Amino acid sequence: MNDFDTLRRLLAEDRSIRRFDASRPIGRDVLSRLVDLTRLCASGRNLQPLRYRTAATPEECDAIFPLLAWAGYLTDWPGPAPEERPTAYLVQCLDLSLASNCLCDDGLQLQAITLGARALGIGACILKAFDPGKVAAALGIDTERFMPRYVVALGYPAEEVMLEDMQGDDCKYWRSADGTHHVPKRPLTELIIS
């Protein structure tokens, strides 16, 4: 398979995962390998102002989990049950001593991280619905210098996710009776404007 096809397959397989196998830990060495990928990303003005707090112990995971909101469209689902919870997290932080914003570095790096996770068989979910101050406090992050911006939840996947063609303009994902998570995506024709 050529590089483009490999990349396309990885992107297709790299779905937001929200139910994990809580019995399978992720080592801190794996988290380091994922952060190492972000070193290679382009960076606005080459400032590279993003940092990562890794969390991989049960204690750290227990401290973060209750601070995160999951899957806004699944209103009758309170989030992963204990046996489905992530077994590691990366907290992406902005180094405020370097910059007050990071342009699009956040997404550039998060894409590298989730693709890297996927390539290792690990599922990821990028989360934004949390109170940065509370996450920082839970992990002892000094918010005078480092401000949490995104949390990446990680674990071995315990759910199936399927891409679907979007019908009309309804972008809400859903679960079918068999537990599969379905994610509607806009057609290419809608993405290219003239």
Place this chain on the structure above:
Amino acid sequence: MNDFDTLRRLLAEDRSIRRFDASRPIGRDVLSRLVDLTRLCASGRNLQPLRYRTAATPEECDAIFPLLAWAGYLTDWPGPAPEERPTAYLVQCLDLSLASNCLCDDGLQLQAITLGARALGIGACILKAFDPGKVAAALGIDTERFMPRYVVALGYPAEEVMLEDMQGDDCKYWRSADGTHHVPKRPLTELIIS
């Protein structure tokens, strides 16, 4: 080579390119393949509010080029000479009818695009230093609905770019006498905070 190593190699090869072979055009079908990769990216609230205007004709490229600022740290370089200019562009726009911001979707998608370009042997440079209204006017983009956020310049590379270990806190890239472009990157130990 396994998926992780392939991804890591692609990320390492995917450097911001600012000098291209202006004699080699890029077809609109290639631009479509790159935009198609963005369909597969995660999206905040799954809104998918980003759109792309493609530019691939000499007339379109000539209209955009003078509106872009290149390589802020290379103060004695006015940007690519005519024979080094990009031969295509993707203008990433936010659909204002759907959202007033895109969270980190911009970077997630730009990473997919530049990796995809690299996999096809094409160099890319993500540009932010431009007036969105002027770029929109040059391409006839209706800013009542679509607001340009980033421009990706594309072309077959005509420069070498090397990653370097950053010395101290100096993040400025530079060119050596042989024309090679050098980009200092922070060490992994600096990226992981405790």
